[in-house]
Amino acid sequence: MRLIDADIVQEQVKIIDKPAWMIVRDAPTIEAEPVRHGEWGIIERNFHNNTVDIMCTECDAAFCLSMFTFGLNYNYCPNCGAKMDGDSHAV
Numbered sequence: 001m002r003l004i005d006a007d008i009v010q011e012q013v014k015i016i017d018k019p020a021w022m023i024v025r026d027a028p029t030i031e032a033e034p035v036r037h038g039e040w041g042i043i044e045r046n047f048h049n050n051t052v053d054i055m056c057t058e059c060d061a062a063f064c065l066s067m068f069t070f071g072l073n074y075n076y077c078p079n080c081g082a083k084m085d086g087d088s089h090a091v
């Protein structure tokens with residue numbers, strides 16, 4: 001499989017006078033990675049210093065965050081890039 005930029009192909013189909021299959025054939029290949037999905041697992045809440053220890057379900061990286069900011073700023077894992085939308089079975 002070869003991934004191409006559909007926006008570029010769409011523009012070239014409008015302005016270039018050659019068959020669509022040639023435009024698709026000549027379109028530049030792009031690099032892409034599948035989007036990873038995960039969720040934060042809470043390891044421990046530390047009420048004495050208002051922190052929470054959390055772990056990414058995709059890469060098992062652990063972080064210690066303030067209870068006041070956790071959930072507000074971390075909608076992805078800074079280690080593996082997984083989107084924290086709770087859908088770890090999504091493709």
Ligand SMILES: [Zn+2]
Nearest residue numbers: 056059077080
């Ligand atoms: Zn991760």
